[in-house]
Amino acid sequence: MPRASAGPVPVVVMGLGVIGQEIARAAQLSPEVELIGAMDANPQLVGRPLGEVLGTPALKVKVAGSLEAAVGRRKGVVLLHATGSRLEQVMDQLLDAVNLGMPVVSTCEELAFPFLKYPELAEKLDRAAQKAGVAVLGTGVNPGFVMDRLVATLGQACGPVRHATVTRVVDARTRREALQRKIGAGLSEDEFFALVDKEQMGHVGLVESAALCALGLGLDCDDFEEEIVPVFAEEDITGGAFPVKKGRVAGIFQSAVGLEEGQERVRLELTIAVGADNPGDRIEIEADSKLELEIRGGVPGDRATANTLVNAAPRVTAAEAGLLTVLELPAGR
């Protein structure tokens, strides 16, 4: 039966970058959580009123330099974590929070399905979380929602799935300048691939989405392949943070494919480019029955990522201890 709510869940945000700030703002708006503080390693932020950083002056609590200081004496505080995409980089932060007895919801893309690339770190984190009696979850919009959780949900109305295709097209002009730079807009082909070689180009988390997608649809994929290529401007592109000349890189096209005994079962295709045509999220499941879903325009990145974290906070509080995936989250608030 629908249970009575135990009141808002206290949360602390770690990492006050663009996404961390969005999370803090979303937390302020949600009746389900109570934003009690934030921490950041940047000494220029520590000690400043959080509301000043966020542009919401009412929030007078000061940015802390440590998690302990941000949490204070409050019990049952959930950490909303937004400091990095790579699991190895944030592993110590996650373990610290877990060892403080805090459930964690993180934007760390590789944490969305860490079992694929980092089975040992995943097991270590799972054990620590179970020992501490808290749940740990990686989520966001991508990975965490449009290319995995939503696909698995749609699959609940399908019989055995033969194949799933998920495409996400983002016109980067609708996103911040840093993202337009990150996807290589304005670069030459050589500059683009030089960054690919240095693993400094490309969206982190697509293959994790592919693995989640397969698992959520009951597909037993034994291999995953990723590819990244540039999208070139077919004409001069304006309207973004900076103009992109015809022939230069407009952004990325990235794919992740899941295979079962050599046969393709899931295909995820992500285009993020300035001027990308027909932006949106599309899911096609081949099964009985075949289903096609479209979100025209697509689920927006930063804002919706913040919402998925905030909405997950009360869910992880109620969840079984251990390392979770979004596939285990319930549908409702």
Added chain:
Amino acid sequence: MPRASAGPVPVVVMGLGVIGQEIARAAQLSPEVELIGAMDANPQLVGRPLGEVLGTPALKVKVAGSLEAAVGRRKGVVLLHATGSRLEQVMDQLLDAVNLGMPVVSTCEELAFPFLKYPELAEKLDRAAQKAGVAVLGTGVNPGFVMDRLVATLGQACGPVRHATVTRVVDARTRREALQRKIGAGLSEDEFFALVDKEQMGHVGLVESAALCALGLGLDCDDFEEEIVPVFAEEDITGGAFPVKKGRVAGIFQSAVGLEEGQERVRLELTIAVGADNPGDRIEIEADSKLELEIRGGVPGDRATANTLVNAAPRVTAAEAGLLTVLELPAGR
């Protein structure tokens, strides 16, 4: 962490009408469940090989006349229940199953959210299920998926929701003749409203979906209103099980609205009519950010309902005891 599966969950189907048969077929196809038997009250079915009823001859188990006979000595059997839309009609069957220690997944539309119309029956069922240590769930496509669970899932990427609109349009020509009759195709306006007055016309479960939708989106609706009117044929309609003349009833338009202090917060609109234009399922959530989702053609009714029941069976086995809603189901298989 993704846990190892404990093998297929044994299931028994109760009620071998059109939907019950679809469920049994879907169960045969799913690697997650094992169809071990079926029961039906119809003496003409009892004793016949189930495969003969389903048209899948390999299945030699005989249709039982009682639940005990269908289950035999197997433990942990989930009941897939498809005998009626009204909770009062099926309450005893549900209690019998629960008292036998069986988790239940049912197509009973009013069971999808029984707290609205039948709080006492809901509490009785919840208590019995908790006492027996099993979970009970009402699901299907509508209610149970397109107009509630999927809406709540989409809402996970949104901030506080101001309003949600969900429309489902079904061209009844793609459905069986019984359904075309059920929605009044071919009737006069007077005949249609005579059946409405006798509560023999209209889709059961729309207001339950509205309540689930509101709850899943974090909306605190205190009142729900339903309406049903005929859709008239604007021209002669062919292509269905029987022709419908211009001016006669082509089907139903039904709405359910959830209000909070007099203000509309959710609106569900269902059109089922022969020749209905632009069939599909559409969700529009007004929030930060605004999201619009479309499933062109729509999730098909009977087949997908069967799949939602079969896919839910392993989930209810793992769930907390008591009366559940689809909002508590995880996204993945």
